[in-house]
Amino acid sequence: xxxxxxxxxxxxxxxxxxxxxxxxxxxxxxxxxxxxxxxxxxxxxxxxxxxxxxxxxxxxxxxxxxxxxxxxxxxxxxxxxxxxxxxxxxxxxxxxxxx
Amino acid sequence: xxxxxxxxxxxxxxxxxxxxxxxxxxxxxxxxxxxxxxxxxxxxxxxxxxxxxxxxxxxxxxxxxxxxxxxxxxxxxxxxxxxxxxxxxxxxxxxxxxxxxxxxxxxxxxxxxxxxxxxxxxxxxxxxxxxxxxxxxxxxxxxxxxxxxxxxxxxxxxxxxxxxxxxxxxxxxxxxxxxxxxxxxxxxxxxxxxxxxxxxxxxxxxxxxxxxxxxxxxxxxxxxxxxxxxxxxxxxxxxxxxxxxxxxxxxxxxxxxxxxxxxxxxxxxxxxxxxxxxxxxxxxxxxxxxxxxxxxxxxxxxxxxxxxxxxxxxxxxxxxxxxxxxxxxxxxxxxxxxxxxxxxxxxxxxxxxxxxxxxxxxxxxxxxxxxxxxxxxxxxxxxxxxxxxxxxxxxxxxxxxxxxxxxxxxxxxxxxxxxxxxxxxxxxxxxxxxxxxxxxxxxxxxxxxxxxxxxxxxxxxxxxxxxxxxxxxxxxxxxxxxxxxxxxxxxxxxxxxxxxxxxxxxxxxxxxxxxxxxxx
Numbered sequence: 001x002x003x004x005x006x007x008x009x010x011x012x013x014x015x016x017x018x019x020x021x022x023x024x025x026x027x028x029x030x031x032x033x034x035x036x037x038x039x040x041x042x043x044x045x046x047x048x049x050x051x052x053x054x055x056x057x058x059x060x061x062x063x064x065x066x067x068x069x070x071x072x073x074x075x076x077x078x079x080x081x082x083x084x085x086x087x088x089x090x091x092x093x094x095x096x097x098x099x
Numbered sequence: 100x101x102x103x104x105x106x107x108x109x110x111x112x113x114x115x116x117x118x119x120x121x122x123x124x125x126x127x128x129x130x131x132x133x134x135x136x137x138x139x140x141x142x143x144x145x146x147x148x149x150x151x152x153x154x155x156x157x158x159x160x161x162x163x164x165x166x167x168x169x170x171x172x173x174x175x176x177x178x179x180x181x182x183x184x185x186x187x188x189x190x191x192x193x194x195x196x197x198x199x200x201x202x203x204x205x206x207x208x209x210x211x212x213x214x215x216x217x218x219x220x221x222x223x224x225x226x227x228x229x230x231x232x233x234x235x236x237x238x239x240x241x242x243x244x245x246x247x248x249x250x251x252x253x254x255x256x257x258x259x260x261x262x263x264x265x266x267x268x269x270x271x272x273x274x275x276x277x278x279x280x281x282x283x284x285x286x287x288x289x290x291x292x293x294x295x296x297x298x299x300x301x302x303x304x305x306x307x308x309x310x311x312x313x314x315x316x317x318x319x320x321x322x323x324x325x326x327x328x329x330x331x332x333x334x335x336x337x338x339x340x341x342x343x344x345x346x347x348x349x350x351x352x353x354x355x356x357x358x359x360x361x362x363x364x365x366x367x368x369x370x371x372x373x374x375x376x377x378x379x380x381x382x383x384x385x386x387x388x389x390x391x392x393x394x395x396x397x398x399x400x401x402x403x404x405x406x407x408x409x410x411x412x413x414x415x416x417x418x419x420x421x422x423x424x425x426x427x428x429x430x431x432x433x434x435x436x437x438x439x440x441x442x443x444x445x446x447x448x449x450x451x452x453x454x455x456x457x458x459x460x461x462x463x464x465x466x467x468x469x470x471x472x473x474x475x476x477x478x479x480x481x482x483x484x485x486x487x488x489x490x491x492x493x494x495x496x497x498x499x500x501x502x503x504x505x506x507x508x509x510x511x512x513x514x515x516x517x518x519x520x521x522x523x524x525x526x527x528x529x530x531x532x533x534x535x536x537x538x539x540x541x542x543x544x545x546x547x548x549x550x551x552x553x554x555x556x557x558x559x560x561x562x563x564x565x566x567x568x569x570x571x572x573x574x575x576x577x578x579x580x581x582x583x584x585x586x587x588x589x590x591x592x593x594x595x596x597x598x599x600x601x602x603x604x605x606x607x608x609x610x611x612x613x614x615x616x617x618x619x
Binding site: 014016053054055056057062063064065066067068069070071072073075076077080081086088089090091092093094095096 | 124125126130131132133139140141142143144145146147149157158159160161162163186191193195208242243262263264265266267268393395398400402403404405406
């Protein structure tokens with residue numbers, strides 16, 4: 001598989017990354033290099049193997065730990081708001097989103 | 100093919116529903132924040148919910164248990180539809196109310212696969228298949244137009260970039276079970292029937308409070324149309340933002356009309372998300388799904404696969420309440436009521452509880468069923484009450500009235516009126532009586548009451564004859580008309596007798612004696 005400039009633009013848009021036209025060509029060759037590695041991986045015969053949902057499974061079989069349904073987090077609004085660039089009336093402010 | 104309401108001949112409508120049910124846990128799905136509704140903004144948003152660096156999600160056991168319960172409920176208790184191992188995945192998209200830049204959901208291995216829900220439209224049963232049900236977290240809320248836009252007066256009103264949106268992350272991380280149906284519905288009516296049946300199930304098993312206004316039960320409908328007989332499905336549009344059953348029906352019907360008109364005019368339906376606007380009763384394009392569809396799912400490395408042991412499933416199964424379908428079948432078998440009555444009674448657990456108490460106090464299952472679906476339902480609808488509301492008269496008193504009606508101590512009319520007085524709290528006497536009845540000796544207290552009020556049904560033939568004689572004497576014109584063959588005149592005379600008896604005369608006896616006397 002090989003990425004074309006149009007694929008690249010689309011991926012960049014989905015990831016909300018601004019890529020200038022000048023950056024496109026080098027990025028394309030870098031990403032295609034990675035695709036080369038993936039092609040190598042995909043050449044390995046995995047017949048009969050279950051897909052690995054988590055790398056830890058290779059080391060040790062561990063299921064997800066579950067937590068009891070208890071309220072352990074108390075109101076931290078003031079501390080959290082202190083990190084925000086803008087806030088008002090207990091709301092975080094962000095550039096206007098329309099939809 | 101039978102014609103379906105609102106669908107032009109020659110067209111077939113295909114509908115599938117995606118329903119987000121908010122799970123009735125105390126804390127969020129991946130953090131220990133409360134999910135209580137209506138809290139001050141951002142007071143229930145922890146570092147995990149805010150996606151601060153270094154935090155990790157830890158799965159709430161109760162949320163998984165809710166999914167197991169649902170899987171059992173829609174599969175008649177069969178545990179094969181509950182995945183022994185399921186995986187959480189990241190669904191990537193950008194929106195300010197989603198701080199991580201992805202929503203933790205499930206993709207390839209959901210907790211529940213398969214299942215079905217039975218619906219009934221105009222007496223015809225239909226099975227709607229379920230594709231899957233998976234666990235996920237909710238996003239936060241964006242509050243538009245709430246924050247003052249200080250730039251408006253400076254002439255920048257046309258520049259939306261100067262305005263700002265407020266973000267409340269209390270809802271971020273609230274546990275949801277997304278239930279996906281197969282595209283098995285063929286009309287808006289069927290879609291609503293399915294949504295109602297599903298609502299009945301999730302509230303019955305107690306995994307969701309079902310509150311649609313607060314967004315605990317939200318439906319998205321995938322709607323497409325095709326020429327009847329076509330194999331291939333038409334392009335679908337997804338309708339979002341529907342927060343009541345009534346709007347669901349209207350939104351789908353609008354969408355059906357829109358798509359058919361579009362195609363008939365030579366146009367093409369595009370795959371997109373449309374928002375329903377209840378005020379204008381129309382759907383509007385929200386965004387083309389072309390891009391948004393690519394969520395680039397992948398297994399979330401922050402979470403290990405979830406393992407659900409058969410022992411756990413069995414444990415949950417043992418603690419499950421009797422399911423509505425089973426309860427309905429039991430009531431039909433035990434009480435000899437009809438399946439239609441039983442379905443209506445099993446609309447909620449509270450409804451069944453009320454009915455079962457009523458049955459005990461009244462001593463008559465059939466009468467209790469009729470009252471539940473007649474007088475009592477009418478009262479609930481009129482007053483917009485739920486059956487377990489404290490405003491609803493208690494089963495003991497209503498049951499006593501029904502028992503009295505069954506024993507022919509009072510007429511049906513009096514029974515209804517007394518129930519009404521009980522509901523309206525108009526008669527001080529009956530309110531006082533309620534107190535006595537609720538304490539003890541129900542029947543005796545009730546009989547003393549109806550006797551003292553002159554409400555007791557008169558079945559004494561002598562007394563009724565006397566009343567009839569008086570009425571005949573006072574209404575010679577009606578008597579003549581009846582004798583001349585005008586059947587309707589009998590009704591007038593009957594009405595007079597009932598009036599004279601203050602509605603307490605046994606109606607069957609009145610008719611019989613009246614006819615006999617007039618025939619002589």
